[in-house]
Amino acid sequence: xxxxxxxxxxxxxxxxxxxPPKLYGGIERIIDLLAHGLARRGHQVTLFAHPESNTxxxxxxxxxxxxxxxxxxxxxxxxxxxxxxxxxxxxxxxxSRIAYMTPILPLRVPxxxxxxxxxSPRSVRLGHGLSRGTLQFSAISRWMMQPVRxxxxxxxxxxxxxxDTYTFRADVPDDAPLAFLGRVEEIKGPHLAIQxxxxxxxxxxxxxxxxxxxxxxxxxxxxxxxxxxxxxxxxPVDDRQKNDLLGSARAFLMPILWEEPFGIVxxxxxxxxxxxxxxxxxxxxxxxxxxxxxxxxDDLAGLVASVGRLKAIDxxxxxxxxxxxxxxxxxxxxxxxxxxxxxxxx
Numbered sequence: 001x002x003x004x005x006x007x008x009x010x011x012x013x014x015x016x017x018x019x020p021p022k023l024y025g026g027i028e029r030i031i032d033l034l035a036h037g038l039a040r041r042g043h044q045v046t047l048f049a050h051p052e053s054n055t056x057x058x059x060x061x062x063x064x065x066x067x068x069x070x071x072x073x074x075x076x077x078x079x080x081x082x083x084x085x086x087x088x089x090x091x092x093x094x095x096s097r098i099a100y101m102t103p104i105l106p107l108r109v110p111x112x113x114x115x116x117x118x119x120s121p122r123s124v125r126l127g128h129g130l131s132r133g134t135l136q137f138s139a140i141s142r143w144m145m146q147p148v149r150x151x152x153x154x155x156x157x158x159x160x161x162x163x164d165t166y167t168f169r170a171d172v173p174d175d176a177p178l179a180f181l182g183r184v185e186e187i188k189g190p191h192l193a194i195q196x197x198x199x200x201x202x203x204x205x206x207x208x209x210x211x212x213x214x215x216x217x218x219x220x221x222x223x224x225x226x227x228x229x230x231x232x233x234x235x236p237v238d239d240r241q242k243n244d245l246l247g248s249a250r251a252f253l254m255p256i257l258w259e260e261p262f263g264i265v266x267x268x269x270x271x272x273x274x275x276x277x278x279x280x281x282x283x284x285x286x287x288x289x290x291x292x293x294x295x296x297x298d299d300l301a302g303l304v305a306s307v308g309r310l311k312a313i314d315x316x317x318x319x320x321x322x323x324x325x326x327x328x329x330x331x332x333x334x335x336x337x338x339x340x341x342x343x344x345x346x
Contacts, residue, residue, distance in 0.1 A: 004340045006042045010089045011035060012096040013049040015062040015076060020055060022238075026264045027116045030159050030331065031055070031095055037332030046089070048080060048096070067097055076100050084109060091339050098123050105130040110342035112335075114138045116159070116261060119148050128152035136342055138335075140262040141283035155341070157334035158286070159262045160326040165239060166271035168319045169247045177203035177232075178307070179249035179274070181242065181265050184222060184233075185214040189255035189279070191221045192300060194231055196253060196277075199300075200307035204253075207234040207245055247272035251294065251310055254278030255303060263287055267326040270294075273315035277306045287326070293318045 011034070017025040020032035028049075035045045035056040045057030053059055063079055064072025076096075081103040084092060092111045094101055101111060105127060111134055113127060119139065127135045128151065138155040139145040145154055178200075180193040190206055197204035206226075210218045226233045237245060246252060252269035254260075260282035267287060269276055276294035278284040290296045294313065295306035324330070 004336060004343070006044065007090040007339065008044045008088065009038060009339070010046045010048065010084065010092045012080065012092070012094045012100060013047065013053070014067050014096045015050055015065050015072070016067065018050040019047060019053040026159070027095055029264065030116070033160065033162055033328050034332060034335060037328050041332065046083070046087070048076075048083070073097065073099050077103055080104060091342060093335070098127050101127070101135070102130070105135060106132065108134060108346065110346055111135040112138060112338060112342060114140075114157070115144060116140055118261075119144060121148050121151060124148050124151045138338060141286050143259065143283045143286065144261045155338045157331065157338060158326055159264050159267065160328055160331035161264065161267045161271050161322065162328050163271060163323065166243055166268060167247050168271070168273045170273060170315055172248060172250055175203070176248060176250040177205050178251050178253050179245055179269070180204065180206045180208075180253045181237070181245060182208045184208045184210045184218055186217055186221070187256065187258040189257050192255035192257075193253040194222065194225045195300060196255065196303050196307065197231065199304040202250070202307055203230050205232045205234060205245060205249070207237045207241070209236045242268065243272065246274050249274050251307065252276045253303070254284060255300070256281050256284070258282070260284055267322050270318035271322040273319050275310060275313040275315070275318055277303050279303065289321060293321050
């Protein structure tokens with residue numbers, strides 16, 4: 001494999017949320033991190049994204065604003081087609097819908113489709129076939145890749161965080177609270193976090209937005225337990241508040257009820273030195289090194305027991321795992337290695 005020179009890279013994001021996001025938007029944070037990292041390394045970046053995006057490189061705003069709209073999908077596919085036809089990109093890297101790439105799939109330009117949500121085997125088969133091998137795929141965890149690993153060519157590049165955004169704290173008081181951060185809805189498990197805190201006789205701080213469609217569930221299963229003393233709810237938080245919350249916590253709770261494809265918030269917590277206590281679902285065991293940077297449990301009783309074992313965790317080991325595997329440098333260098341492989345096959 002030859003040394004990679006300066007590249008002209010097109011990156012696509014979904015049209016609904018700006019890059020970077022103002023509050024929540026995990027994929028958009030990764031795109032922002034990647035764009036800045038590539039630009040700092042001398043590569044040219046063109047981002048296709050929400051018109052209010054403000055990241056490194058040149059912005060080409062999407063005309064359509066809804067991924068669920070067939071009309072908007074066609075408009076955005078046309079935008080991408082026109083730019084790729086008129087400019088000599090070395091590679092197109094899609095974090096958006098594969099449908100946006102439909103017109104450019106037969107072109108010789110190397111293409112990478114990165115999945116950060118559930119993977120459709122049908123889309124992979126179609127993309128691989130229509131592109132005649134010029135489209136390859138990447139996922140952010142081995143768990144995600146497992147069902148489709150034999151369809152097309154796959155690469156693994158985990159997500160990461162900007163280390164300078166998160167302040168490492170080597171120690172917190174023994175009575176520091178537990179933390180839960182994320183969308184406050186059933187599959188994220190905030191009600192289970194409350195159960196863990198009460199069973200472990202620990203304080204818990206919950207932060208995150210309550211989606212409108214989950215407001216009734218919140219009022220029934222979470223709100224009655226918020227007393228302002230043992231269980232507190234902060235609402236949505238910005239990056240500064242997130243850093244304070246995660247860094248001052250004794251542990252971060254990840255009692256998910258779905259197959260999490262990665263879980264950036266776990267890396268954010270560990271970047272602060274905060275261990276993660278998570279249920280064994282999806283990619284949690286890939287992100288958390290059991291017994292070293294937290295504990296991975298099979299059930300709620302296991303999570304409760306883990307609270308009593310937190311003194312065995314060295315918070316510095318949590319930060320070091322992020323520096324090694326889930327940092328900005330790890331993400332950018334990981335994708336650059338994939339880019340080189342795609343370009344070498346051209």
